[in-house]
Amino acid sequence: MKNQMPIIEALKRHVNRKATSWHVPGHKNGEIVADLPDFFRWDKTELAGLDDFHHPTEAILEAKGLLREVYDSEDSHFLVNGSTSGNWAMLAAVTRRGDCVYVQRNSHKSIFNALEWLGLNPIFLSPEYDEATQIAGHVSRETLQEALSLYPGGVAVFLTSPSYYGETAAIEELVALTRHYELPLLVDEAHGAHFGEAFGIRSAFEYGATAVVQSAHKTLPALTMGAWIHERLTDTQRRRLKHALQSFQTSSPSYLIMASLDYARYHREQWTVDEMRAIETSHRLFRNELNELEGMRAIVFDDWSRLILSYEGYSGEQLLNALANEKLDAEFALGSFVVCILPLYVVTKRVRKQWMKQVNDAVVKLKLKGIPSKRYIEQPIMGKIKVSSLACPLNQLEEKGHIILPLREAIGQVSLETVIPYPPGIPVLLRGERVTTEHVVSIEHHIAASVHLQGGESLQEGTLRVIEEGFVE
Template identity: 30%
Template sequence: MEKLSQKNAPIYEALQKHKSNRVVPFDVPGHKGGRGTPELTAFLGEDCLKIDVNSMKPLDNLIHPISVIAEAEQLAADAFKAKSAFFMVNGTTSAVQAMIMTACKAGDKIILPRNVHRSAINALVVCGAIPIYVNPGVDRDLGIPLGMSVSDIKNTILKNPEAKAILVNNPTYYGICSNLSEIVNLAHSYNMLVLVDEAHGTHFYFGENMPIAAMSAGADMAAVSMHKTGGSLTQSSILLVSGSISGSYVRQIINLTQTTSGSYLLLSSLDLARKNLVVNGKEIFKKTMDFACYAREEINKIGGYHAFAKDIINGDTIFDFDLTKMSIHTRDIGLAGIEVYDILRDEYGIQIEFGDLGNILAIISAGDRSFEIERLIGALSEIKRLYKKDKAGMLDHEYINPEVVMPPQKAFYSNKEQIPIHASQGKICGEFVMSYPPGIPILAPGERITNEILEYIDYAKAKGCSLTGAQDLKIEKINIVEEN
């Protein structure tokens, strides 16, 4: 195999060659390069449809790569300083699930924070592993869950020395980082793997003056959302593997759930995005950082908002902070984050990433333009002037410590009964309820439904949060575990 450099993009190059060969397609997909779907072709473009092809020998196969996909994955592994890299086309959801299912079998324990993405708890439902939750720190001023305390993790390890792995969110959606290096050292001293949900941390590998990346910290596996801050297409992701984990076994686990029809649009976007990050990453993320720091400074000058950053670092549950994250606390102007989110979109034509009950998150990237940053700052200033009100009676926190009664898999597959949600206090939840984004469950299967949780759900509904996960789309009823 010819030695490739980081300036190569093997999948992209193979697709270009395939196009130039003008091969007559008697295989799927049935749109035949877009000729069978003229409206779709006009919408997406002929070039796009012509590379939406099926796996074939010259283009390799994602489930068993031996040529151009294997080359692209090795280049990605080298770029991220990992032993192996796997291209994922089912999103970072599938990467998180592959990590957990690699580390744990049915009945195995895994230590993790409760403010994980639903994909992690979904993995527990599928594989039957048992969660041992470490409650994250909570900042009552900001109302958000933080990272995990090293001392809390150590105490949990001592109580559960048979646990197979520790899962860490790093960074959180808000940009908060745990003491990842210390957590890795601690876990490895007890022969536990460290799995990192690094969905929001692609830039840690390529920017300067960033929090430590999972592979640099010695983690065993990391799920990286290239599409979030790395520039690839939505739904494309990379799973990184290091240490003693068998890459061939990881591939087998991935193939349990990932499609056998890998999209070459997604695969080529990962290939080109990796090349771009290696070649231009420092410049890209310097520009991102400059935009974010300028916006943060100007928003804090408005008053009433708190665009938080390294000022909240405490050396433990907030060990570091990702300065590219534009997280803004809104409760002091009397508005929930979701209310500001809606006003920005409906009144100002600005779409931010999410709003929760006390904060908003605007994703900043080098793809932004100065006048758009100014437009966001100006809109927030005007929203304060027009909509500010007394904050009395507002909910002051995002995270509720769960009472876990039974494993998620047992609860999810148990006999269930659907009852009015307001009659469910004290019952065991048999499904998920979450606000999306960010997709962190308010309730997960196997957890006790409390009055505090029901009040939180009512409040989130009233403020306009998009609640998902339950069988009843209106979240007026909920599935509970039938009691014997």
């Protein structure tokens, strides 16, 4: 069972026929791009023998079955449009237009987009904020309980775990609470496709979450956009999920992505506990070596493959760029930190020595550049408020008049713009939220640290579009 890769096998059979392409895609089995890599040959469409992505009955169904077995799910679904489409579909499966949903405030932008277009009313749950590391963590049981008491009547809870930093939520107790209230718990586990027995951290799905999305492409050997959902939904919800997946995903699914998902599942199944422990040990040795470097701090939260680096006196952005100049491309920088997603293989002594040389060169050159910049500090978005709702419902925003104000003057007004630092894609300010000092300080910090911001049409000029006073009830 472990050695099967049904989609890859079907593709191999198909490619080996060496048939002439009288069908899409336009590269014709890669023949008209012969000087480019071989992968074009594998980019197929839904021909006989290759099954149908949205109505699978052959290889794709078989591959889905294997995935289901790994997670012991009632059903699992391949996604070719990333966890983004999975987040949309999971929400659509358990809600109806106008419903209220409890949502983690530092969620990925895909969830906020889905809330708006699906016509839902969010109640925001603020994550805990760690003063020592200045990193936003997870929603506590107490915060969820407070939201359920203050705003009864919601139909689902949507949380994110692990965080971009590799910190996991206390999913077990959150599952218990949502079960008590008979609410489905959806979890965006985009960064946890590698979780499971061998890795040593259990998936939120194993803890009993109702539906979980994982971006296999982020931490498993799958192509970008390859993701999957595992669920234990009701029959009606599952029907809605499948309908949503057909609606939100392409009608021309990429076989390259599907094949890579088949491979990622197979690859993950080969892992043994011993192998993972050996990899973990080699990562720890590398971390120890990094921590011996003066000024360098290398830590992990729960996910031991996610290394968080900081270098005293310098911003994460500066460290990220210094590492990139030495050909070490880390995932992203936020605040004082650089997040690195290390490869899941044993980092040998030779490789560690090479990496340490590159890191050393990076910090030596960083120091030669002179004056460290002002340290950037991640700001808690909601201050001390743990539970909040929007100041203006999303479906009424467009009916309001607007005015453009300098950022500081926008405090107290209702924003018509969402501002998203990218990466990681977690909005600092949302459309419909009343602008607070915390929002503005956070936006100013992001601008000062030259973080790329999405949204906010005129932020570069220091202004924000808000509802014109008088329009707010």
